[in-house]
Amino acid sequence: MEISHILNELGEDRSLYFNAVSPPIMQTSNFVFDTFEDIRKAFEDEDSAYLYSRGKNPTIEILRKKLAALDEAEDALVFNSGASAIFCSVLANVKTGDHIISVDKPYSWAWRMFDNMLPRFGVETTYIDGTKIENFENALRPETKVIYLESPNSNTFELQDLEAISKLAKSRGIVTIVDNSYSSPIHQKPLALGIDLSLQSATKYLGGHSDTVAGVLTGRKDMLQKIFNEQLLNNGSGISPFNAWLILRGLRTLPVRLAHITKTTEKVIAFLKTHPKIDRVIFPFDNDFPQLDLAKKQMSGACGLFTIVLKTDSYNRIEKFTYGLNHFLVAVSWGGHESLILPQAAAIGPENFDPIIERHRMARVYVGLEDADYLIADLRQALEIL
Known part of the structure; x- marks a missing residue:
């Protein structure tokens, strides 16, 4: 799909909003239903209908479609910060007794989650030098469920071989997550290299104006549906319509x-x-x-x-x-x-x-x-x- 189409047309139906060139901010908390059947379906699946803007909202939907297409993903979720995207993506894929392999010295809020929060629930993290594939192989355990990457990181810019790591992880049924904030979808597409979940801080290049905080997570529809239902809705970490509109504005340029x-x-x-x-x-x-x-x-x-x-x-x-x-x-x-x-x-x-x-x-x-x-x-x- 052409990037010009993604940024300027995808997900936009101007006939729905008075033929306005720029999509409006649907700054509403609530939506009206015409029948009991519609209400019942919305309760059964909040991502299938507009029920409450904590989950699904028309302005946010436009942004989700564009971000998924940019990453060549089946779906995208948008959070109120990059830290929320990190937390929800990891939490959705671990339980008590599980093990995580993370690159050494990850982003501070990822590190605090691994060291301060997850151990309280019986989840352990091993940090490794991610520049060598053998370090991942040596750190593997039967209970390893997630490999967490930053490629490049945002200080000294060490990379990991995403394709090689994804192949190793898939052979063991391990979920791979990468922070792609440094590159953005313009300069790197982790999902095309086999990574399961790609996250980024939309505060950075996607927003581009230093006036909003947001996070993005892209991947398979089934994986993101689980995160939407179990993490995003429960901890209220979705983005607001206004901030979604600011990210849409940033994407144009x-x-x-x-x-x-x-x-x-x-x-x-x-x-x-x-x-x-x-x-x-x-x-x-x-x-x-x-x-x-x-x-x-x-x-x-x-x-x-x-x-x-x-x-x-x-x-x-x-x-x-x-x-x-x-x-x-x-x-x-x-x-x-x-x-x-x-x-x-x-x-x-x-x-x-x-x-x-x-x-x-x-x-x-x-x-x-x-x-x-x-x-x-x-x-x-x-x-x-x-």
């Missing part, structure tokens, strides 16, 4: 934004790699990236987010460099219109800072929609502080 960000990122990285105050740049499509071949095999591109290692032994200089930037905001997340920076030193604190540890000198950079020369000039003047 998704390919254009990513194309612009990609070109700008290439120019910014080229500048940084030649600067004497930069030890190295970590980016999946950089020629020096250790997993470049795998990145090119399973990703069609990479854009926006990368990490720099600063050449300094001073915590204070890292802080002064950070706030010496005029056009990079110091903030978490990425994928919006604005460029961002987030140094690791900020989380470590001056008393624990050790310049010998490379991670302490790392700063994650996100390139937004500004012009390349504008950002390069800002980086150049701020790096003088180092």
Whole structure:
């Protein structure tokens, strides 16, 4: 299916809403029924009828169809955050006594779920270096039910071989889940590589304007139907109609934004790699990236987010460099219109800072929609502080 059709036409029937070009926000909690039979059917299957916007809503339905098509999936669910998508996808596939294999150092809220919440219900997690398939093989147990992946992750961008891992998992009846937030469906399609469930933070590239929080989960219809009925409806983690509409708005410009960000990122990285105050740049499509071949095999591109290692032994200089930037905001997340920076030193604190540890000198950079020369000039003047 053509991406232009998905983003501009799929799921939209303007005759239903006064021929408006943009679908309306169906900001209603409730829906009216004409017959007892209609009410009964809605109670039996909330995903088959409009009953209550906690579950199904016309604005959200349009978004679900587009997101499923983008991921080449049978269905999509949309949550009120990426953390909700992670929680529901994992919880739906484990029970007491089960075992999970996760990549090392996953997203913080995934890690907290694995370490703080699931053990209370008798579910154990083993963390591994996901860059080697043999590490997954060695960690397998008879009770392993889920393999949780992030490819690439959003700090140092290690990848996992999604096709090889999916084959291993299917041979054991294990569910595979991958966080695809870094790539978005534009640059990576995990389901086509055999992964069961693909999730992402729609807060990032899909929304694109840093004004809404949402999460997406795509996969087979039967798997998502179970999650809809048992997790999404029970814990009330569905997205609101207004936020769904904001994501719809963001999707309209998704390919254009990513194309612009990609070109700008290439120019910014080229500048940084030649600067004497930069030890190295970590980016999946950089020629020096250790997993470049795998990145090119399973990703069609990479854009926006990368990490720099600063050449300094001073915590204070890292802080002064950070706030010496005029056009990079110091903030978490990425994928919006604005460029961002987030140094690791900020989380470590001056008393624990050790310049010998490379991670302490790392700063994650996100390139937004500004012009390349504008950002390069800002980086150049701020790096003088180092």
